[in-house]
Amino acid sequence: MxxxxxxxxxxxxxxxxxxxxxxxxxxxxxxxxxxxxxxxxxxxxxxxxxxxxxxxxxxxxxxxxxxxxxxxxxxxxxxxxxxxxxxxxxxxxxxxxxxxxxxxxxxxxxxxxxxxxxxDGQCFAAAEQWTGAAAGAPSVLGVVVSTGIGGGVVLDGRILTGKSGNAGFISHVGVVLDGERLPGSGALGVVESYASGPAMVRAAQARGWRAGERADAKVLTADAAAGERVPVEVIAAGTRALASAFLSAAALFDLTDVVVGGGVAASGEVLMAPLRAAYAEMAVYPHLADVRLVPSQLPRLSGLLGAGRLGWQTLSG
The missing domain is CATH 3.30.420.40 (ATPase, nucleotide binding domain)
Incomplete structure (x- = not known):
């Protein structure tokens, strides 16, 4: 054995x-x-x-x-x-x-x-805190930025689940009072309305970027990397909304790390640089300003790894 x-x-x-x-x-x-x-x-x-x-x-x-x-x-x-x-x-x-x-x-x-x-967002956070970009950190927010925005929180090394199992549901953290309505849920002014891949593509096309084309977030981030003005400005606005949600979570949970993964986040510094800049501008207290914002380091098996971490924590009681 x-x-x-x-x-x-x-x-x-x-x-x-x-x-x-x-x-x-x-x-x-x-x-x-x-x-x-x-x-x-x-x-x-x-x-x-x-x-x-x-x-x-x-x-x-x-x-x-x-x-x-x-x-x-x-x-x-x-x-x-x-x-x-x-x-x-x-x-x-x-x-x-x-x-x-x-x-x-x-x-x-x-x-x-x-x-x-x-x-799955909680499992992503658990995997990153176990063996990934925030390995061993005491208080971690893990966020997946893709077609939607998912997330989870690990406090004192354990997954925070909440009464229904949905703690860390960061997609519905409000960033604009009475703002845009999120397709699907109808929520007003939540971060997913501004910072998900489809949301940023919609915002860019509303400003004339690749209007009428079947463009996606991968094309948007590639054009931003090439310096096109509208994609750069739209990503700056989206990451500012994302930074606001991160700041709310950091204030509530006294975070040490925020780990960002998912398809949009895979674009690298095109997203991470404006995200860090926006967060640094908003974080006025030292314990908020010193939160690390880092990209995921885990391969495609991170979902299984996080689910396994949940299993081990259940065994330990």
Whole structure:
């Protein structure tokens, strides 16, 4: 037998992934399949298949697996009911996720199992605080800036979950009083209305940038890197909104680090430089000004790593 591992699941709009995570943060035996956003039965069967396959591989290799499964999922989540309600996976809304996964893992292990659930943004933050850009830091906000904005908070080394499991839901932090309405949720003036990839593309096209073209955030950041005025100004405005949300979180949680990941953040200094500049301008107190804003250092397996961290924290109580 090797060192005990926990089974981890990462549930997203395009793929479902599973793997084993060690107590020191190594991921092994990972598998993934596409997500079917429209068929709950297909998603349930795919999850059961992943659990069976990963645990069968573990048995064949003599790997010891604990009886706790960590699950990271697109949110919102309901940790009390063990369900999720993701906007981009309609088939999973109301699905008894933790119950189904725990039952399947228990059958494969031959003993009762328990499943712990967290938002994918929380798992991102947990992974970065465990082995990533903020490894070992006491208070970390992890934020994914992509088609939407997701996030999570780790305090004193543990994932902050809240009453429903949605702590760190930074997409709906207000940055403009009675501002723009967010498509989908209807929230007014929240940061996702200004700083997500689609929001910045909409703002740029409203100013004539590539009007009528099928442009995306990757094109926007590339044009900004080339010095085009409208993309540069729109990204400056978006990152200013993002910096305002970060400052609110830093003031509430006395953060040491903010780690930024996701597709838009992958553009590097095109986003990080104006983001740091805006934050530095707003942060008037020393304990806010010294917060580090850093890009993610983790590879694509960060979702599994964070779900595994959740599993280990559940085991430790």
């Amino acid at each position: 090797t060192t005990t591992h926990v089974l981890a699941l990462d549930i997203g709009g395009t793929k479902l992934a599973a793997g084993l995570v060690s107590s020191t943060g190594e991921v092994r035996g990972e598998r993934e399949v596409p997500t079917d956003p429209a068929d709950a039965a297909a998603v349930g069967a795919a999850l059961e298949g992943l659990v069976d396959a990963v645990l069968a591989d573990a048995r064949a290799e003599g790997v010891e697996v604990a009886d706790v499964v960590g699950i990271g999922s697109a949110g919102p989540v309901d940790t009390t009911a063990g369900t999720v309600h993701p906007v981009n996976i309609p088939s999973l809304r109301g699905f008894p996720l933790t119950e189904a996964v725990a039952a399947r893992a228990g059958r494969a292990l031959g003993r009762p199992a328990h499943a712990a659930l967290a938002q």
